[in-house]
Amino acid sequence: MWRIANETSPGYFPADEWSSVPCYYKCIFGISRPIEELTKGSHYVYNGNFSYLVLVGPGGKFYWFLFVKLPVTLYGHDIPRYTKVDEEKLALQHASDQITTLVTFGQLYAARTSSTLTPLHEYVFEKWHYKRIITIGDAAHKFEPLTGHGGNSAIETAASLVNHLRSDECADWSNAQIEAAFTAVQDERFERVQWLVNDAHKAQQMQAMATPFLATIGPILARLTNTQTVLQLGARKIIGATRIKGIPVPQREHTIPFNDELPCRPLSWSWLPIGLGVLSQAALFRLATQILGPLEIPTTFGGEPLVKYYTGFRIVDKILKNLVAVFGVPLASNNMAANLQWVSFTPLLLSTTLDWTLESYRVGSKGLITSFVRAYLRGFHQLD
Secondary structure (H helix, E strand, C coil): CHHHHHHHCCCCCCCCHHHHCEEEEEEEEEEECCCCCCCCCEEEEECCCEEEEEEECHHHCEEEEEEEEEEEEEEHHHCCCCCHHHHHHHHHHCCCCECCCCCEHHHHHHCEEEEEEEEEECEECCCCEECCEECCHHHCEECCHHHCHHHHHHHHHHHHHHHHHHHCCCCCCCHHHHHHHHHHHHHHHHHHHHHHHHHHHHHHHHHCCCCHHHHHHHHHHHHHCCHHHHHHHHHHHHCCCCCCCCCCCCCCCCCCCCHHHCCCCCCCCCHHHHHHHHHHHHHHHHHHHHHHCCCCCCCEECCEECCCCCCCCHHHHHHHHHHHHHHHCCCCCCCHHHHHHHHHHHHHHHHHHHHHHHHHCCHHHCCCHHHCHHHHHHHHHHHC
């Protein structure tokens, strides 16, 4: 495709884009016969500048990966093609690595039925199509395989292609229509694929403890991670997947909905709405201070001095004291406006408490601030 484009439409593709494709790791991938001492399941083994992924497959066979960080990042034509001799030499260097306390990599490698050493390119090409030709899968977006989204993304791009080819039921597609469909596929998929490629790279950096910082926090996070957390993190990468329209989807129970099951597409994280919200609140606060004058925080409540100590932490106690003073004004006041303000404000507290309680039980909220409803209620109890 590149060759044809360079001959017929010079400049359509970036000049020598292949030279921009980086390679940070090399990998031995293999399949081994069942090993009795090796526990069936998934094994993620962290090490300094290398890591392992070992998975059990059909028939009890083990599918495994040894990821090794290159001394320096290589690009494009400088990335080597490895031989069987290179593979065996690398395997020998890591033969004594512990996969578990009972099994070494040498045992796993000796039980192999097939294996290969390959460089791992990580890149999303700028353009995936030319005229009536389009690339999908590894030819368009190259993944580090640790997270398993290389194959998934190939399927998603294929699904997107089918959707756009079916969107206009044409008996005879013109070049312009085909190019428009191909462009729509890339526009739909590019941002998600780029995010997944970056995510896979970060995951590999973590498990290979590629920097002193990652070497410090990597083992700590691994100990704190449980099955639920792993499933949640995995779900984030799956819920946005493309599906073929017009084909019924099997109904399976699940607690986290896919994006296409929601009434509207979720908004991506952006600082713009947050910034606008902060600015609007600041403007309202500024307007209120000009109209009402400076806020005078009471020092007594019902004729008695305010409680000054709640938690023993000076800053926290000061905040709580001010909150009690401000919210206590309507209770101790005979002012009708203050009483109306209190009446209107109380239901807001009730609805917030109810919403927070419900959100804390959602699987998707686990680990987020909304899951700590007890801390929220304890704060209000302190105010009481």
